[in-house]
Amino acid sequence: MTTTTPGAVRPDTAVRANPARDTWNVLTRELKPVVRDPFTLIFSLVQPLVFLGLFAPLLIGSSGLPVGETLQWFVPGVLVMIVLFGTGATGSNLQYEMMTGSHERTLVAPLARSSLLVGRALKEIAPIVVQSLIIVLIAWPFGFTINGPGLVIGLALLAVFGVGLGSLSYTLALKTKDREWLFWGVQQTLIFPLLILSGMLLPLDDGPPWMRAIATVNPVNWVVQAERALFAGDLGSVNVLWGWFSAIILAAIGLWAGVRAIRKSS
Template structure:
């Protein structure tokens, strides 16, 4: 072998390259990181379901008495709303976890990691799906002995629609935490101020038929209304316009939440 051959092989040999880490891989890493504390200590999942169970146990007899319908028919209307309610309670408070990370310095350490900030946001938001599905299945299991009969296929699709909505809501909760930083009173003030009007205007606890005109208008511009209607339709096995409108509302909420959350994460320091 001549010196020229050696030189040619040296200069033409490809330099070793490292495998690029994909965005999906980064999102999966963040998702796993965020989910591990929930798996190790599921107390937050258990605690988050207590209040919806109280609503289910206390409001159902009142609705039966006021409507004159059977317990089974009342549960067919009320349980989907309770499932949406528990997702609201759990997902809208996730920004508080980010505030805790800001206080301990954990958030700043993740910002200087090789992971993109958009993957940090999306991975965090996706984590909210798991507790929501687990809690929803517990609610369904509690209601079935009392006459609640969900359509299995509709329940699966309904949980998928609700999961999409929860990703967007969780991202908005993180964006709020990033906006107010460590001011916990500001986070909880905004969260509580928005949560209950949205929930009541969506007709989760009480039907809005016959409500004053301004309430009906406010209900129609509330995206949560369409998600609740979709859950009731799908879980009952009805595949109609309500299901489509709810899926669209959930998708729009998800897109808006991820865009706002990713922008807030990129601006975070």
Template sequence: MSAATLTPTTPTSAGRPLPRRGFVRDTRIVLRRELAPVIRDPFSVVFGLVQPLVFLGLFGPLLAGSAGGTLGGDVWLWFVPAVLAMTTLFGTSVTGSNLQLDLSSGVHERMLVTPLSRPAQLVGRALKEMVPILAQSAVVLLVMLPFGLRPDPLGAVLTLLQLAVLGVGVGALSYTLALAVRKQEWMFWVVQQTVLFPVMLLSGMLLPLETGPAWMRAVSTVNPLRYVVDSGRAAFAGDVFSSTVAWGWVAALVTAAVGLTVGVRAMIRSTD
């Protein structure tokens, strides 16, 4: 009597081995899937332009009249980078709601049982946020050129790239929040709104922090968005290689690293 020999088997489909997938390939597949609805119906991207243009059209002139002397120089070079950062923050912080729709419809569960790796599913979703951010920011810059905005070209390009990196991190954190509160969808909006506005106001986005109380300036030093906003203003003014811009990149990269790390772990643990 001979002992049975066990040999490792390879998963097959219709008698053929399944192709080995790589992380980059999986990420690209998810990215294309997420971008398809945006390309077919770009209304959400166009609608996202309403808020920044309203701020520029209504709040900008008020800022020039009331704080122009405090800001010094060109008010648009101070305010437009802040509006671009605000667009990034608002647009990416709500992306978890898209995942909530997938959770409630069962799409997320079906995605989990596909051969696509779970980290790639999270990273692909987060990278998708770069496209509408860059498109909206480019339109805002073009609209403001006739009104006297004259940013440093290299500084403007680097600022858009920096905001895209920041958007990946914020988007990943938004997806993580959606997974964490999947049983209580309303909690997503409670946390998102509770965090969003303090982060925005403590970045000096709308008014200079230099005129604020000492405690507000102290708290703002731990706000990554403040460094990104300051970086955009310096880059637009032509100080591309300044320490301010360098700290902005550090803040954006750290936010992206933290967001992706936390998000990937949440996606790996996801069961439904």
């Protein structure tokens, strides 16, 4: 039989929130399904591979340029497309969790609220890097030139861009909640103008002035231009600086909006 001395202080056994530790735990939790089922990464490459296999030959035929030179222009755009379509839709996973009730259970866990968003956003880096490397390796035998330092810097740029875009996708999911139609309506309305006005598939040099003007304020356009410069080995290009600036600003805005939204989530 144990007795408690009057006035004795009980030891504090409560688990305290630690943003760094909690972010790591959320990150590893989100990566486990990817590791267990890596086929999903390959399956999600179907759309980029279709563009690479069907659109690239049309571009080669219309441009009259050598295959290698055309791929050097086109492949970096495909890599940005992977991020745009992949991370732009990732909020639907969070929306599904909200509709099934599992998201509410994570909210009451002894975790920092910010870690629930940041950990999810950082998870996007892994599929971005893996999928980008696969596309680069597929294009390599057909004349696509790989610049080592440019590849590393380009993947890092795509990772930062993906974190920002993924955070905005999660923010949209938190705002739309169980209205799945609204999430996809807003997502589709934004994705395709961003794609077309980035010069990702076709050059905008011969486009109307209003289209070129909008492209100058489109962050996706600058990321695409930066990737092209990096893969061409032009590491000091001003386009690389603008690409990093756009990606960092987008990541900062996305993380700020996402953390703010998840802290208000209930």
